[in-house]
Structures are given as structure tokens and as C-alpha cells.
Amino acid sequence: MWRFVWISLVPLIVTVCGLLILPGLLTTAASGLPLRTAAPLAPAASVAIIAGAGVVAPLVRVPWGVPLVAALTAILTLAAALARLIVSRVRARRAGSADGAATRAPTSRPSRADVLTGLVLLGFSALIMTWLVARELNTPDAISQTFDAVFHLNAVEWILRTGNASSIKCHLESPEGGVYPMGWHTLVALTMKVAHSTSIPLATNATTIAVSALVWPGGCLALASRLFNGRRLAMIATALLCTATASFPLLVISFGVLYPNFLALALLPGMIASLLDLFPAHDEPSAPPLLIPALVLAVAGLGLAQPNAIVTFLITLIILMGAWIMRAVNGAKRGGPARQIRTRIIVCAITTLATVGVWIGVRPPQRSATWGPNNVMSAVIGEILTSTPQGLPIAWVVAVPAIVGAVAAWRRRRLRWLVIFHAVGCLLYLASKTMPMGDLRYYVVGTWYSDTNRLAALIPLGAIPLAALGTCVIADRAAQRLTTLRLHEPGARRRIAYAVLVANLVLLGPASTATSQALHKLEAPYTMNAGSELLTPDELGLIRMLPGLVGEDDTVAIDPSTGAALAYSLAGTSTTIKHIFYHDTPDLEVVDKKLRLAGKDPQVCEAVNNLGIRYVLYFPGRTLHNRRPFSGFVNLPTAGGFELVAQYGRAALYRVTACG
Structure with a gap:
């Protein structure tokens, strides 16, 4: 039964992969970009199209959904093809050639063997990442017991219910609406629409697996191919190394939960690989004419996922x-x-x-950058040198080759920029871990909320390609020294060295004790028990009963810090609050503070009737981050004016009888 439930995710995962590839690839390919550029850019372009349709929908006064996304994809694809035709003819006229043959830049199309190798390695990485993420989730419908999970799950339900997917006017935090990037949420919601799914947790986890298994390793492999000219060993090393770093993606789908940051960072390697086309060497083809517009579209996708990735x-x-x-x-x-x-x-x-x-x-307000320093500099430097931030178990298979690769890259003028890029990410992480609170800290790392977890996730972006280079250097040196085997052909020694190295990458990477230890630590937020911060099994059981107990038009009063706000996304029940940081209206403030006095205070009943409240969810016990419960919900069973409708363990649903 357990395996069957996991298999049920396959249609959702396939749907997500299709949505991440097809809209963007149609547009980038129509722009005339070569495959090595069009494919890595496709996921970011797809996010731009899917989330951008949410911004366009209110302007054209149609609901967001599959037809609008398809229409926007068609419009952008036709526009790209038309622009390509115009540019081609202009360049042909300038060159004085009717057919434009003289203006065609040389192309470096990958061979069929290279394409096949890339696909096989991507499939191998995808299987490993699927296995790792599934181990972290534990169950296909697992719910992250974290603060942001309430917003992210409820935002998907909001989109499905209202047809409003605008990143300009998100109403989950306040009645007047505000700006919030909806790239992740529109991707999950569109997946549900296309696959006819009704479970937001299943769709969320399927999207998590798809991004981890397709976008992240695909981008890393594309970047490695560009940096190392498609060298097979570098590609094999990258395929394994991108699955061996717990700080991304495993950390960001544990802490937070940081779904938008997770999506945006997964898009970055592929975009950086395509960005290299803008700076070709003298022996490389010139940049495609429409590369910059394609990059602008992809950057829009980054911003609609999480703006800090643009920085x-x-x-x-x-x-x-x-x-x-x-x-x-x-x-x-x-x-x-x-x-x-x-x-x-x-x-x-x-x-x-x-x-x-x-x-x-793009920085959030300074009051939102609340994370402070939490370690000493010497310890953080150790984390950076071992490419293992946040005190996670050290993955030596990444740490040692990354140092070797950094030295080797610095000696190669063409790759020095990669060392600098990695150093900048490490310095930002160092600042977030050690710099004291104040304006300077906010200026340096406030874009990332000064959050060490978000900045820790940047380290693999530089460490993985450096470690791939280091792996090649180590293998080449080992092949040179294998003279004791008396193998006369250097190629034989090289093959033995490579085979031994790849075996070690597997054993010391995703199959290592360090990875298992990291997973044991990072899976905790997905474990549900009687002491869970957000939802207990009893509370989830009652939420699943709500569709048969509460009418579709009835509103249920809740205290969001108890996890009751998830009744909106898990049961489709209308709740008074849908996000823990919701800005109260005057009526809501009365309910939050005085609901238990409904039988005594007329002001409470006035607020209850104005909000259409008919029921109350009462989840006693632990609250998220030990937040103080709303005073209006404290000891509700002993207050008059409430009738018990259903109870599941300690969780209870009451009907408000005091207000007529």
C-alpha cells in the first residue's frame, strides 16, 4: 500500500516536469537559441509564463488557469519566432546576402553521443534526488510542520478557489492585498488543474521532487558541460556531486519551509550556463541575437519565484x-x-x-530581516572550507575536490570567475553568521532576510562545479601515477583511475553516512506526532472530517498558530485567517481577543455575524514556535455559547450558538 501511494505521485511529477519544460522551451527554441542554451533556460522561462499569466489575468479580466497560460505561451512563442525572422532578415540585408548565409554564426551543436550521455546522467541524478527527497518527506502527503507551510499551502488553495494568481495583489496577508512572488504557488496550482488532483500536499511534494530531480541536476549538468567542454568525467562527477550536498536542496525544503527560494535557486545553474553565451571566447560561436530577451524572460521567472535570486x-x-x-x-x-x-x-x-x-x-523591510549572528568566525570558516554550512555532516566527497578545484580554477584564467563567484557566496554566508545586528548587516545580507539558511543554500552553486573540476584533477594525477600496474597504455590507467573515483563518489556521496545523518536531521519537520508544532494526527483527522460537517459557505474561526489555518488548504473550509502574519481587521481583532465571551459581550456577536462565523476549531496544546494563543480561544470548552459538533482526540469543532 505504501509503495502504491508513492507511485500515485508519478502522474503529478510528470505533469510538473512537462510544465517546467514545455512553455519555456517553445519560447526559447522559437527565439533561435541553440539547444545547449534553450534547454537550461526553459524552466525559468516556464515559471515566468505560468506566474506571469497570473499578473496578466486581472488586466485582461479573465481567470487564471490552463487556457490563459497556453495563450500566453502561444503569444510569446509567435513573438519570438517573428523577432527571429526580422533579425535574420535585417542581418542578411546588412551583409548583402539575400539568404543570410553569410551572417550565420558558427554553431557548436552537441553530438548525439553527448546528448545521450547528458540524458543518461540526468536520469541517474533524478533517480537519486527522488530517493533522497522521498526519504526526507517520509510520506507522499507529508506536511511540513513549519511556519511558512501555512502560507504556501493556503496560497495554492486561494489560487484554485478564486482564480486570482497575481503576484501584485496577494490577499492572504491583508484584506487590501500586497506584493508576493507566486511562482511556486502557480506552478503547484497549475499542476493540480492539469492532473485533476485535489490534494495540495501531494501536488506540493510532487513539485518538490520534480524541481529537485529535473531542474537542479539539469542546470548543474548544463553548467558543467559549458565550463568543462562536455568532458565526460566532469559530467559524471557533477551528476553525483549535485546529489551529495545537503545544504541544497534538502536544507531549504526542511527549514522554513522555503519553497520559493528552493525553486529560484534550482533555476540558477541553468541560467548561469546560458549566461556564458554572452561572453564567448574567440574560438566559440557568437551570442545568439535573441539571447538577451530570452534571459530577461528567465530573470522575470526568477523574480516571480523569489526576487533575491535576481541579486x-x-x-x-x-x-x-x-x-x-x-x-x-x-x-x-x-x-x-x-x-x-x-x-x-x-x-x-x-x-x-x-x-x-x-x-x-528587492530587500524586505528591515523589521523582516530578524535573523541575527549565530556562530563565531573560526567555525564558519571551517564550514566554508568543507562546503558544509549550518553544522550539517561533512560531505568529504564534495569538500576535498572543491578545494582542489578552486586552486586549479584559479590557475586557469578562463575559470577564475568561478572562484570569485564562490567566494562571494561564502562571504555573504560568513556575514550572515557573524556580523552583528545593525544597518550594515541589513545592507549586506538583508536581501536574504539576513537568514543563514538561505545564504547557506548559495554555497553549492559554486562548490559543485569546483568539486567537479577537482575530481578531474585528482583522477588525472592518479592515472599518471598508476605505473605499478604495468599497464602500457595510458588510456587503461586512466579508465581504472576514473572507475575507482566514480565508485568513491557514489559511496561517499548520496550513499554515505553523512547523507543519512543529514537526512535524519532534516526530515524532522515532516514528522507528525502528538507533539508536533503545527498539526497533530488528531487535528489532521478532524480537518479531514470538516467537509462533511461544515457548509461550503460557512466560515470557521481559528487561531492560526495552532495549525488550524490549514483547514483552508486541506479541507477547502473557509477560515477567518489563512496566514499566521495576517493583518487583522477590527472585527477579526475582536474575535481573536474575545471570542470566548460571545455569550456575554454583544460586541463579539456583532463581529461574529459580520464575518459570517458559524463554527470554531479548537486545537489545544502546543502552538507554532510556542506563540501565545489568542486569548479569545483559551479554555473555549468551558465558555458558554458554544456547542460541540465533533471531536477527534483533543481537537474539537464547536458551533457558535450564542449569536443566534
């Missing part, structure tokens, strides 16, 4: 521009045009100013 992307862009400028300087020293230096410096300066503006503009 990370722009940091990468500036670092690559710095290497671009140095390449022009070196070219000028060899007699090349000096004008290139000035042009590139101007472009880099403008980009840097724009990045500073985004850095400041």
Missing part, C-alpha cells in the same frame, strides 16, 4: 563582466583594439549600478 544572478553577471573586461585588456596588450576596454567598462558600470538598485529595491 545572485546579477552578481554572477558582474563577475563575468569583470572577466570580460580583463579579456579585452589582455587582447589590447597583444595588439587588439583598446576601444573594447572602454565599451566593456561602461557596460559593466551600468550593470553594477542597476544591481545596486535591485539590491536595495
Whole structure:
């Protein structure tokens, strides 16, 4: 039975994968991008289209859903194809060639063997990541017992129920609405619509698995292919190493739960791989004409998932521009045009100013950046050197090759930018762990809420490609020293060294004790028991009974810190509050503070009737983060004016009888 339930996730996972690939790939391919660029950009472009449809829907006055997403995909695909045709004809005229043959840039299409190797390695990584995430979740319909889970699950129900998926006007936090990136939530909601699913936890977990198994390793492999010219050992190492770092994706689907950050960071490796096309070497094909518009669409997808990922992307862009400028300087020293230096410096300066503006503009209010320093510098430096942040068990299979790879990359002018990129991520993490509270800390890491977990997730972005390079260096050195085997052909020694190394990657990576220990720690938020912070088995049992007890138009009063707010997403029951940080209306404030006095205070009944409240969910016991319960819900069974409707263990549903 247990295996059958897991198998039931397969249609949902396949649906998510299709939604992540098809809309974006149609658009990027129509733009004329080569496969090595179009495919890595596709998931971010798909998120932009799916979530962007939510922004467009109120403007065109149609509900968000499959037809609108399909229409927007068709419009963007046709627009891309038309732009490609126009650009092609303009370039042909400029070259004086009717067919445009003289203007075609050389292409470096991957061979069929390279494509097949990439797909096999992606499938291998996908299986491992699916297994790891399933171990962390424990059950297919597991619910994260964390603060943000209330918002993320309820946001999906809000979209499904109202047809409003706008990131500009999200009403879950306040009646007047506010800005909140809905990339994750629209992806889950669209998956449910396409697959005809009715379970938000199942769809959420299927999306988690799909992003972990497809987007993350796919992007890492695309980046490795670009950095190391498709070298097979580097690709094999990357396929294994991207499954061996617990700080991403396993950490961010444990803490928080940080679904938007998880999606955005998973998109980054593929986008960085495509970004490299903007800075080709002299022996590489020039950038496709429509690459920049495609990147802009993908960046929109990043922003609609989690805006802080845009800052990370722009940091990468500036670092690559710095290497671009140095390449022009070196070219000028060899007699090349000096004008290139000035042009590139101007472009880099403008980009840097724009990045500073985004850095400041996308930051949440300072009151939201509440996480403070929590470790000493020496300990944090140790975490950085071992590529194992947040005190997770050390994965030596990543740590040692990453150090070797950093040294090797610094010696190669073409790859120095990768060392700098990794260093910037590590310095941001160091600042979040050690810098004292204040304006400077907020300026440096406030974009990420000063949260060490979000910044810890950046470290694998640089560590994995460096570790892949380090793996190749170690293997090559080992092959050179295997002279005692008396193998006359260097290729034979190399194959033995590679085989031994790959075996060690498997045993010391996803199959290692360190990974198991990390999973044991990170699976805790998905474990439901009588002492759970958010929902206990009794409370979940009562929530599942609600559709048969409460009318569709009836509103249930709840205290969200008890987990009762999840009745909205798990049972489709209308609740007074749908998010723990909801901004109260005057009537809600009365209910929260005085509900138990409904039989004595006329003001309470006035608020109850104004809100249409007919029932109350009473979940006594532990609250999330030990928050103080609403005073209006304390000892509710002893208050007059409430009739018991149903009880499941300690959890109870009461009808309000005091207000007529």
C-alpha cells in the first residue's frame, strides 16, 4: 500500500516536469537559441509564463488557469519566432546576402553521443534526488510542520478557489492585498488543474521532487558541460556531486519551509550556463541575437519565484563582466583594439549600478530581516572550507575536490570567475553568521532576510562545479601515477583511475553516512506526532472530517498558530485567517481577543455575524514556535455559547450558538 501511494505521485511529477519544460522551451527554441542554451533556460522561462499569466489575468479580466497560460505561451512563442525572422532578415540585408548565409554564426551543436550521455546522467541524478527527497518527506502527503507551510499551502488553495494568481495583489496577508512572488504557488496550482488532483500536499511534494530531480541536476549538468567542454568525467562527477550536498536542496525544503527560494535557486545553474553565451571566447560561436530577451524572460521567472535570486544572478553577471573586461585588456596588450576596454567598462558600470538598485529595491523591510549572528568566525570558516554550512555532516566527497578545484580554477584564467563567484557566496554566508545586528548587516545580507539558511543554500552553486573540476584533477594525477600496474597504455590507467573515483563518489556521496545523518536531521519537520508544532494526527483527522460537517459557505474561526489555518488548504473550509502574519481587521481583532465571551459581550456577536462565523476549531496544546494563543480561544470548552459538533482526540469543532 505504501509503495502504491508513492507511485500515485508519478502522474503529478510528470505533469510538473512537462510544465517546467514545455512553455519555456517553445519560447526559447522559437527565439533561435541553440539547444545547449534553450534547454537550461526553459524552466525559468516556464515559471515566468505560468506566474506571469497570473499578473496578466486581472488586466485582461479573465481567470487564471490552463487556457490563459497556453495563450500566453502561444503569444510569446509567435513573438519570438517573428523577432527571429526580422533579425535574420535585417542581418542578411546588412551583409548583402539575400539568404543570410553569410551572417550565420558558427554553431557548436552537441553530438548525439553527448546528448545521450547528458540524458543518461540526468536520469541517474533524478533517480537519486527522488530517493533522497522521498526519504526526507517520509510520506507522499507529508506536511511540513513549519511556519511558512501555512502560507504556501493556503496560497495554492486561494489560487484554485478564486482564480486570482497575481503576484501584485496577494490577499492572504491583508484584506487590501500586497506584493508576493507566486511562482511556486502557480506552478503547484497549475499542476493540480492539469492532473485533476485535489490534494495540495501531494501536488506540493510532487513539485518538490520534480524541481529537485529535473531542474537542479539539469542546470548543474548544463553548467558543467559549458565550463568543462562536455568532458565526460566532469559530467559524471557533477551528476553525483549535485546529489551529495545537503545544504541544497534538502536544507531549504526542511527549514522554513522555503519553497520559493528552493525553486529560484534550482533555476540558477541553468541560467548561469546560458549566461556564458554572452561572453564567448574567440574560438566559440557568437551570442545568439535573441539571447538577451530570452534571459530577461528567465530573470522575470526568477523574480516571480523569489526576487533575491535576481541579486545572485546579477552578481554572477558582474563577475563575468569583470572577466570580460580583463579579456579585452589582455587582447589590447597583444595588439587588439583598446576601444573594447572602454565599451566593456561602461557596460559593466551600468550593470553594477542597476544591481545596486535591485539590491536595495528587492530587500524586505528591515523589521523582516530578524535573523541575527549565530556562530563565531573560526567555525564558519571551517564550514566554508568543507562546503558544509549550518553544522550539517561533512560531505568529504564534495569538500576535498572543491578545494582542489578552486586552486586549479584559479590557475586557469578562463575559470577564475568561478572562484570569485564562490567566494562571494561564502562571504555573504560568513556575514550572515557573524556580523552583528545593525544597518550594515541589513545592507549586506538583508536581501536574504539576513537568514543563514538561505545564504547557506548559495554555497553549492559554486562548490559543485569546483568539486567537479577537482575530481578531474585528482583522477588525472592518479592515472599518471598508476605505473605499478604495468599497464602500457595510458588510456587503461586512466579508465581504472576514473572507475575507482566514480565508485568513491557514489559511496561517499548520496550513499554515505553523512547523507543519512543529514537526512535524519532534516526530515524532522515532516514528522507528525502528538507533539508536533503545527498539526497533530488528531487535528489532521478532524480537518479531514470538516467537509462533511461544515457548509461550503460557512466560515470557521481559528487561531492560526495552532495549525488550524490549514483547514483552508486541506479541507477547502473557509477560515477567518489563512496566514499566521495576517493583518487583522477590527472585527477579526475582536474575535481573536474575545471570542470566548460571545455569550456575554454583544460586541463579539456583532463581529461574529459580520464575518459570517458559524463554527470554531479548537486545537489545544502546543502552538507554532510556542506563540501565545489568542486569548479569545483559551479554555473555549468551558465558555458558554458554544456547542460541540465533533471531536477527534483533543481537537474539537464547536458551533457558535450564542449569536443566534
